[in-house]
Amino acid sequence: MKRRYFLKFIGAGGIGTGLGMLFGQAIKPPGAKLIPYLIPPEDVIPGLANYYASLCTQCPAGCGVLVKIMDGRAKKVEGNPLHPVSGGKLCVRGQAGLQALYNPDRVQGPMRRKGARGSTSFEPISWEEAIGEVTTRLNDLSAKGESDKLYFLTPELGGHLGKLADDFMAGYGSSNTIKYDLFDYRNLRYANRASMGIKAIPHYDIENTKYLLSFGADFASTWLSPVGMSRGYGEMRQGGHTGRGKFVQVEPRLSLTAANADEWVPAKPGTEAVLALAIAKEIVDSGHYKGSDLKTWKKLLSPFGLSYASEVTDVDKKRIRHIAKEFMSTRPSLAVGGEGISGYSNGVSGLVAVNILNHVAGNLGIKGGVQANSNDLFGGNDADTVGAGIQTLINAAKESKVGLLFHYNNNPAFTTPGSAKAADALKNVPFIVSFSSFLDETTALSDIILPSHTSFEDWGDDFTNPAPGFQVATIMQPVVSSVYKTRSLGDIFIGIGKAVGGTAKAKMPNDTFATHLKASWKRLYAKDKGMSASSFTFETFWRETLARGGWWNEKSAKKRKLSVSTRSVARHVSKEPAKFEGESSKYPLYLLPYAQAGHLDGRGANIPWLQELPDPITSVVWDSWVEINPKTAKRLGVKMGDMAEIESPFGKVLSPVYVYEGIRPDTVAIPIGQVHKLYGRYAEKRGANPLEILPSTVDTRTEVYALNSTRVRIAKVSRPGDLVKMDVYTDELGRGIVQTVPTGGQFKKSSHH
Amino acid sequence: MKNLIVNFIILVIFVVTLGVGYLIADQYIGRAPEQPINFSHKIHAGTNEIPCMYCHIYAERAKVSGAPNVQRCMGCHKIIKTESPEIKKLAGYWERQEPIPWIKVHNLPDHVDFTHKRHIKAGRKCQECHGPVETMDRVTRVASLKMGWCLKCHAKYNVKNGRECWTCHI
Numbered sequence: 007m008k009r010r011y012f013l014k015f016i017g018a019g020g021i022g023t024g025l026g027m028l029f030g031q032a033i034k035p036p037g038a039k040l041i042p043y044l045i046p047p048e049d050v051i052p053g054l055a056n057y058y059a060s061l062c063t064q065c066p067a068g069c070g071v072l073v074k075i076m077d078g079r080a081k082k083v084e085g086n087p088l089h090p091v092s093g094g095k096l097c098v099r100g101q102a103g104l105q106a107l108y109n110p111d112r113v114q115g116p117m118r119r120k121g122a123r124g125s126t127s128f129e130p131i132s133w134e135e136a137i138g139e140v141t142t143r144l145n146d147l148s149a150k151g152e153s154d155k156l157y158f159l160t161p162e163l164g165g166h167l168g169k170l171a172d173d174f175m176a177g178y179g180s181s182n183t184i185k186y187d188l189f190d191y192r193n194l195r196y197a198n199r200a201s202m203g204i205k206a207i208p209h210y211d212i213e214n215t216k217y218l219l220s221f222g223a224d225f226a227s228t229w230l231s232p233v234g235m236s237r238g239y240g241e242m243r244q245g246g247h248t249g250r251g252k253f254v255q256v257e258p259r260l261s262l263t264a265a266n267a268d269e270w271v272p273a274k275p276g277t278e279a280v281l282a283l284a285i286a287k288e289i290v291d292s293g294h295y296k297g298s299d300l301k302t303w304k305k306l307l308s309p310f311g312l313s314y315a316s317e318v319t320d321v322d323k324k325r326i327r328h329i330a331k332e333f334m335s336t337r338p339s340l341a342v343g344g345e346g347i348s349g350y351s352n353g354v355s356g357l358v359a360v361n362i363l364n365h366v367a368g369n370l371g372i373k374g375g376v377q378a379n380s381n382d383l384f385g386g387n388d389a390d391t392v393g394a395g396i397q398t399l400i401n402a403a404k405e406s407k408v409g410l411l412f413h414y415n416n417n418p419a420f421t422t423p424g425s426a427k428a429a430d431a432l433k434n435v436p437f438i439v440s441f442s443s444f445l446d447e448t449t450a451l452s453d454i455i456l457p458s459h460t461s462f463e464d465w466g467d468d469f470t471n472p473a474p475g476f477q478v479a480t481i482m483q484p485v486v487s488s489v490y491k492t493r494s495l496g497d498i499f500i501g502i503g504k505a506v507g508g509t510a511k512a513k514m515p516n517d518t519f520a521t522h523l524k525a526s527w528k529r530l531y532a533k534d535k536g537m538s539a540s541s542f543t544f545e546t547f548w549r550e551t552l553a554r555g556g557w558w559n560e561k562s563a564k565k566r567k568l569s570v571s572t573r574s575v576a577r578h579v580s581k582e583p584a585k586f587e588g589e590s591s592k593y594p595l596y597l598l599p600y601a602q603a604g605h606l607d608g609r610g611a612n613i614p615w616l617q618e619l620p621d622p623i624t625s626v627v628w629d630s631w632v633e634i635n636p637k638t639a640k641r642l643g644v645k646m647g648d649m650a651e652i653e654s655p656f657g658k659v660l661s662p663v664y665v666y667e668g669i670r671p672d673t674v675a676i677p678i679g680q681v682h683k684l685y686g687r688y689a690e691k692r693g694a695n696p697l698e699i700l701p702s703t704v705d706t707r708t709e710v711y712a713l714n715s716t717r718v719r720i721a722k723v724s725r726p727g728d729l730v731k732m733d734v735y736t737d738e739l740g741r742g743i744v745q746t747v748p749t750g751g752q753f754k755k756s757s758h759h
Numbered sequence: 760m761k762n763l764i765v766n767f768i769i770l771v772i773f774v775v776t777l778g779v780g781y782l783i784a785d786q787y788i789g790r791a792p793e794q795p796i797n798f799s800h801k802i803h804a805g806t807n808e809i810p811c812m813y814c815h816i817y818a819e820r821a822k823v824s825g826a827p828n829v830q831r832c833m834g835c836h837k838i839i840k841t842e843s844p845e846i847k848k849l850a851g852y853w854e855r856q857e858p859i860p861w862i863k864v865h866n867l868p869d870h871v872d873f874t875h876k877r878h879i880k881a882g883r884k885c886q887e888c889h890g891p892v893e894t895m896d897r898v899t900r901v902a903s904l905k906m907g908w909c910l911k912c913h914a915k916y917n918v919k920n921g922r923e924c925w926t927c928h929i
Contacts, residue, residue, distance in 0.1 A: 011765055015772055022773040026780020034784065037792070040861040042826035046816070053822040 052077055059086050059555030061468050061482035063461040064099040064106070065606055066162055066190065067231040068470040068478070070555040071096060073462065073485045080104055080462050080486050086555045090474050091234040098604055098619060100233070105613040106460055108489060111686030112443050113457035115491035123433055126450050126684060133493065136456050141505040143437050144178065147409050148506075153179030155409030157399060161187040161416045164468030165384070165479070166526045167496050170519070174499045177510035186396040188421040188607035188678070191230065192708045193348040197357035200578060201570045202370070206379040207472035208568070210342050213238035214374035215251055217332060217339035219285075221278045221360055222257040222346010226266060227603035227622070229344040231472055239266075252336065254329060256281060257346040259598055259633065259675045260668025262622045271329070272670050275596040275714055276584030277319040278347040279356035281326065283307055283579065284315030286363045288330030295366045302572040303366060309581045318583055320670075334367050338374030341367070345601065349713040350584030353705045358578040365570035378566040383477045383534060384469040395709025396422060397702075403431040413440045414458070414495065419447035420682060421607050423700035423711055425656045441495055444612060446685040458495040463488040465496065465520045467527075467556070476563035479530075480556035494519045524548065536562055586717050587701045588655045593717035595638070597654060598675040599696035600713075605679025611689035612682075621677070624664050625732040630680040630693030631664040634720070635671040639663065642720055649727040652676070654699040654716045661694035662727035667736070674718065791899035792862040797845050805893035811885045818885075822874040826861055829853055864898050865889070872929045881916070 049056055055076045062069045062083070070089025074082040083103055087094030116136035121127030131139075147155060156178060162185050163171055175183055191207065198204050212218060212225070212235055225235040242251040255264040256271040256278055264270045273281050287307040289295060295303065316323045333339050343360035350356060361370075369375035396418055402408050411432070419429040432438065432451050440452035443460060458464070466482035493501075496519025503514040516522035531537045531544050536559045541547040551557050586596060601607065604616035611617065617628050624631060632652055634644065644650055646665045651658050652674065661676060669675055680693025703715040738744060803809050812818050817825035833853050836846050852859050865888075867873050878888075886892065890901030902908055913921030920926050 011768075014765065014769055018769040018773040019776045022776030023780035026777040026782075027784040028780075029777070030781040030784030034781070038863040038866055040826045040863045041858050042861070043828040043830075044856060044858050045830045046825075046828045051821045052817055052825060054820070 047078070050078060055081065058483060058485045059088075059481075059553065060485055061461060061466065061480045061556075062092075062096065062100040062103060063164075063466075063468075063482070064103045064609075065097075065228075065232075066164070066187070066471075067091065067233065068164060068468040068480055069096060069100060069231075069233050070480045071100060072555075075485055078486060080107060085233065089480065089555055090476075090478050090558050090560070091231060091470055091480075093234070093237050095233050095237055097227075097233050097236075098616065099606065099610055102604075102610065102613045102615040103461070105615055106443075107462045107486070109444070109612060109686065111445070111612060111688075112490055113445055113449070113455050113492070115457065117455045117457075119453045124429070124450050126445060128455065131454075133456075133491070136454060137498075137501050137505055139454055140439050140456070140502055143410055143439075144502070144506050148179065148508075152409050154182065155407065156180040156412070157182040157184060157402065157408050157410070158412040158414075159184045159186060159396075159399060159416065159418070160412075160414040161185065162190060163414075164471075165466060166523055167466050167519070169526075170496055170499055170514075170522065173513040174503050174510055177503065177508070177513035178506065179509070182394070182399075182402075184394055184396060184399045186399075186418060187416050188711075189228070189345070189601060192395065192710050193353040193705060194230075194343070194357055196708045197348075197354045197361060197578070200354070201358050201361040201365075201575045202378075202568050203574075204378050204568070209377040209379055209472055209475040210235070210340060211238070211338075211374050211377055211475070212340065212342075213241040213245070215242060215338050215340040216249065216374065217251060217336035218242065218253045219329065219333055219339065219341040219363075220253070220255045220257075220263065220267075221282060221341065221343040221356070222255075222349070223342045223344025224257075224261045224263045224346070224601070225342070225344065226263040227261070228601040228606055229263075234474060252332070258596070258670045258673045259600065260623070260666075261346075261600070262603065265623065265668070270668075271321055271325070274318070274320040274583075274670070275598065275673055276350050276586060278343075279352065279359040280310060280315050280581070280583055281319045281321060282341070282343075282347070282356070282359040282363045283310040284312060284319070284326055285330045285333060286359070286366045287311070288327055289334045289363075289366045292330070292334065294334040295368075299572060306572050306576060306579060307362075314581075333363075338369060338372050339367055340364070340369055340375050345713065348710075351703050351705060351712045351715050352580065352582075352584050353710060353712060354707050355578045355580055356584075358575050361570050362575060362579075370568035370570070371566060376568060377475045378564075378568055379471070379473045379475065380477065380562070380564050380566070383479060383530065383562075395704075396428070396711075397426070397704055397709040400426060400428055400431040403434050406434060408435045409437075411435045411438045413438060413442065413448060413452060415442050417446045417448045417608065417685075419451065420685075420695070421678075421697065423656075423702050424698040425700065426702035426711065441498060443492060444685060447683055450684050456498055457490070457492045458498060459484075459488055459492050462486055463492065464494045465523050467523060476558065476560050478556065478558040481552060483552060496522060527551070584712070584714070585703070586715060587703065588717035590717060593654065593719045594672070595718050595720060596670075596673040596714070597652070597696065597699075597716050597718045598673060598714050599678050599700070600675055602677035602679055605677065608679040608682065608685075608689075608695075611679050612686040614688050617688055620732040623668070624666070626664065627730050627732065628692060629728070629730060630661055630677050630695075631729060632661045632694075632720070633664050633666040633669050633675040635669050635673075636665050636667060637671045638674075639665045642722060644720070644722045647727040647729040649723045649725045651721045651723050652694075652696075652699065652718050653721070654701075654718045656701055656716065657699040659694040659696065659699055660723065660725075662729035664729065664731075665736075674720065678713075789899045789901060790864055791897050792864065794862055794897065795860055796848050797897070799896045800892045800898060801894055801896050811892075818875045819879040821876055822872075824875045826859075829858055864900050865904060867904060870928055872927055881918075887912075 055074045057072045057074055060071055060073055062071045069092035070086035071083050072086050073080050085092035085094045085096040116131050116133055117128035118131050120129045223229045253267045254269040255267040256273050258272050258275045287310045290303050312323045341360050341363045343357045347356035364370050364376055422428040438452040440449045440455045441458045442449040443457050461482055463484050468480045470478040500514045503510040528544050604610045604619050620627050644663045648663045650663050676696035681695045682689040701716050703712045814827035815824040840846050888902055
């Protein structure tokens with residue numbers, strides 16, 4: 007290159023750059039803005055987090071949580087280390103609660119229906135209009151003298167919100183509060199009251215037991231109080247202070263909990279109660295049981311001989327005897343019964359059988375066994391065990407006995423069996439008011455939506471049920487200001503109550519739910535000696551309680567004797583296994599719909615974190631599947647990932663196949679929670695919903711739908727499957743990943759306890 | 760013909776560097792954007808000697824120093840100089856309860872984890888990075904805020920782990 011050209015090029019470059027920079031300086035947009043606070047909040051320092059104690063409401067267990075708040079936004083939820091249930095731990099649904107708060111598919115303000123029922127065509131209205139409309143409807147109904155045609159469909163509302171709602175209903179003149187959730191443990195409550203006479207769910211002391219016998223209780227992922235129980239389980243197995251306890255799980259499908267057990271007993275579906283009573287009979291016959299009513303027990307349990315039990319349950323005689331021997335000789339031992347024994351047509355009987363087993367082994371009222379929970383603090387945490395259930399509502403709606411329906415935060419149109427036709431029944435109700443925060447299948451049927459806050463935006467409290475042996479009251483406080491134009495459900499009730507007037511107004515002494523809650527706690531403080539002794543004034547007590555996350559007092563634990571008498575349980579004991587719909591010749595396989603860790607009853611499906619979380623057993627994401635034993639799969643000619651049609655006498659669903667060694671060859675299982683018709687962008691149109699093909703069989707004592715109540719048949723369909731799972735192989739292919747050491751019998755000698 | 764090619768190359772170089780210059784302008788020329796209110800640091804910090812952290816309240820406690828909240832401005836200007844046209848603008852924002860949309864003069868990329876708190880705690884004066892703000896009517900950026908500039912100072916004060924990548928890029 008010539009020197010001249012080089013200089014020319016350099017010159018051009020230099021001038022270009024210079025002009026470019028000047029040019030940029032002159033016309034470039036000025037860049038990022040710096041927006042100051044108008045008035046700075048006192049406790050906010052940008053970029054520094056505050057932690058507030060509150061309550062998790064992603065399931066009814068009532069875990070205390072700490073929410074990390076930075077710059078006015080909730081960033082992270084963890085367990086509250088001081089809280090006796092969560093103890094600083096939290097399950098995946100609790101962690102993902104943030105995505106319920108910030109979910110883009112929330113109902114963002116009050117809305118009125120515009121199009122046809124269920125068409126999801128709504129128009130926004132103001133809060134005044136919405137409260138006015140509801141008030142008019144209520145006044146019209148009471149003017150006709152039909153106040154009792156008001157129904158309130160809700161899950162169990164913990165604490166003082168529940169009482170406020172009850173007050174409103176009573177003040178208005180209706181007694182029709184229907185409490186419903188797919189998993190609300192009505193069978194358990196009923197069975198415990200019937201056999202032991204206790205109202206609150208007792209504390210199953212897994213932590214201190216040395217032998218845990220679980221009948222289908224998937225406590226590691228969903229059952230009852232998964233965080234508290236998993237913590238207890240960890241202590242029992244590795245805590246050291248009691249020595250490693252043994253754990254045996256009875257269920258037809260190897261759940262996450264069963265995968266942790268020492269022994270898995272895949273009894274035939276529906277026969278778990280027979281197995282429990284056969285074990286109880288072995289214990290009684292062996293002379294372990296020393297009660298004065300030994301004779302009546304012997305008589306009651308006489309039909310459950312080993313040969314019969316072994317034949318019905320498909321469990322070896324020796325094995326039953328062995329479990330019975332270990333169960334009575336290991337002290338303390340504990341039997342628990344979960345969905346795998348209560349989810350049948352005779353669910354209550356199964357749970358009663360578990361109570362009998364605990365009684366004859368001597369596990370009631372002891373450390374490491376079943377401990378009664380007192381509920382004096384809240385005047386009886388009186389979970390309604392025998393009151394009206396969802397079927398009462400469906401029938402009343404069908405017969406046009408419902409004039410006005412209030413609906414909050416449960417989704418019967420999705421969680422009841424397809425043949426119960428809940429959605430059709432609800433369409434019969436002239437006017438439905440929904441307080442739900444999400445437009446799910448049931449909320450879509452409503453005429454007006456008054457959306458309520460999530461737990462991050464609202465005040466509230468919960469008197470934990472089941473409590474850990476002593477009373478625990480957890481307080482929920484607003485940790486962020488409301489994201490959308492929603493309101494506290496308590497405030498909505500107070501607003502409607504005041505507008506309606508009369509007794510309903512008189513029952514609402516406070517103007518806001520926040521003041522109502524504080525006033526209610528002031529009454530508790532005056533009543534409870536433990537609370538008033540803890541601090542000089544109520545104001546300091548309230549501040550301390552909010553900072554700590556609630557009130558609990560381990561010293562308030564009262565030892566109470568528990569027992570089961572033959573007289574109270576005789577009518578619940580039956581020799582027959584649970585019934586299944588569908589002839590076994592046409593429908594050869596038992597269907598087990600089960601709750602999955604992330605989705606529970608389907609409420610987690612609209613949360614992307616939970617959708618993309620691989621299922622702990624199958625590692626599937628964003629989908630559902632049908633678990634089939636390899637033998638059965640071979641017989642049916644299906645492979646992993648093939649699409650299959652699962653047909654019951656009540657309908658059919660399509661689902662990809664997951665070939666799974668951990669399920670009986672005569673059984674298939676499908677997780678619950680997917681394929682919502684509505685419920686936001688993340689939940690809709692993926693997977694299969696096994697509830698659609700269930701019969702509307704209930705345990706008539708409790709109106710609880712039996713999940714495990716039908717047989718199915720399976721056929722391969724030609725459509726290619728689209729199963730997405732994170733692991734490729736389900737076995738180790740001889741790579742020796744799971745190392746085993748043969749014991750060679752050297753532990754036999756030292757088997758003393 | 761040859762001349763044509765050379766001229767063409769010159770043109771290409773000119774256009775390309777013009778673009779480059781446009782893009783990198785902010786990093787080399789002291790930025791002094793026009794602000795929604797003609798606020799003068801010279802009057803406040805210079806003449807009246809108001810300490811920096813009287814208004815930038817988060818500087819010793821957080822990563823950001825914090826643009827002064829509007830309430831802080833109004834604390835004085837409810838009374839002081841209410842007739843000035845610029846103060847009237849301020850009063851307008853306050854009446855509408857709107858924050859003032861200031862333009863950022865000092866802006867760091869997201870991959871830099873800079874914190875005011877540490878620098879103040881280490882005894883650095885605001886002016887070491889922001890220049891003699893108390894003499895400026897409109898704030899101009901005096902430092903390049905580039906990595907070399909950071910490191911020079913870290914070396915000068917012998918900052919512990921001052922050359923570690925993860926000290927700033929976490």
